[in-house]
Amino acid sequence: MKRRLTLHFPRDAVHLPITYRLAVDFDIAAKILRAQIAPNQSGTMVVELSGDIDELEAAEAWLEAQGLALNRAPGQIVIDRERCVDCGICTSVCPSGALSCSAPAWQLAFDAQRCLVCEQCIPSCPLAAIALVLDPNQ
Numbered sequence: 001m002k003r004r005l006t007l008h009f010p011r012d013a014v015h016l017p018i019t020y021r022l023a024v025d026f027d028i029a030a031k032i033l034r035a036q037i038a039p040n041q042s043g044t045m046v047v048e049l050s051g052d053i054d055e056l057e058a059a060e061a062w063l064e065a066q067g068l069a070l071n072r073a074p075g076q077i078v079i080d081r082e083r084c085v086d087c088g089i090c091t092s093v094c095p096s097g098a099l100s101c102s103a104p105a106w107q108l109a110f111d112a113q114r115c116l117v118c119e120q121c122i123p124s125c126p127l128a129a130i131a132l133v134l135d136p137n138q
């Protein structure tokens with residue numbers, strides 16, 4: 001199964017070879033969707049983890065034991081249909097196919113089930129029609 005996480009690295013954990021350890025110790029493939037980590041500073045990484053459910057649970061516990069803060073459901077993507085002009089630009093940056101625009105209608109379609117909430121589409125929209133709505137329970 002796949003799980004999307006936002007990892008917050010404290011300063012003393014940025015050197016950890018996270019993707020290597022996940023692969024070797026837990027047989028989990030980690031696809032980095034977005035990363036903002038500078039050497040010797042705290043940082044944030046958005047990853048998609050793929051693997052067995054038990055291994056995913058164990059890997060998350062290991063990550064937290066290393067001092068990382070995990071955000072499992074930071075919110076959801078919302079498209080403002082009033083602003084959107086169906087230009088399709090956002091579909092080119094979407095890694096999961098959640099955003100699509102195809103014939104014959106050429107209208108933007110959003111499949112929330114496929115969305116990884118990687119946020120790559122947000123800055124791609126020239127009309128600021130895409131937003132991240134935070135989960136009120138977080």
Ligand code: SF4
Nearest residue numbers: 094115116118119121
């Ligand atoms: S956040 Fe945007 S770019 Fe990322 S998967 Fe969802 S729709 Fe696609």
Ligand code: SF4
Nearest residue numbers: 084085087088090125
């Ligand atoms: S980039 Fe913005 S305006 Fe263009 S299709 Fe996507 S949401 Fe709509």
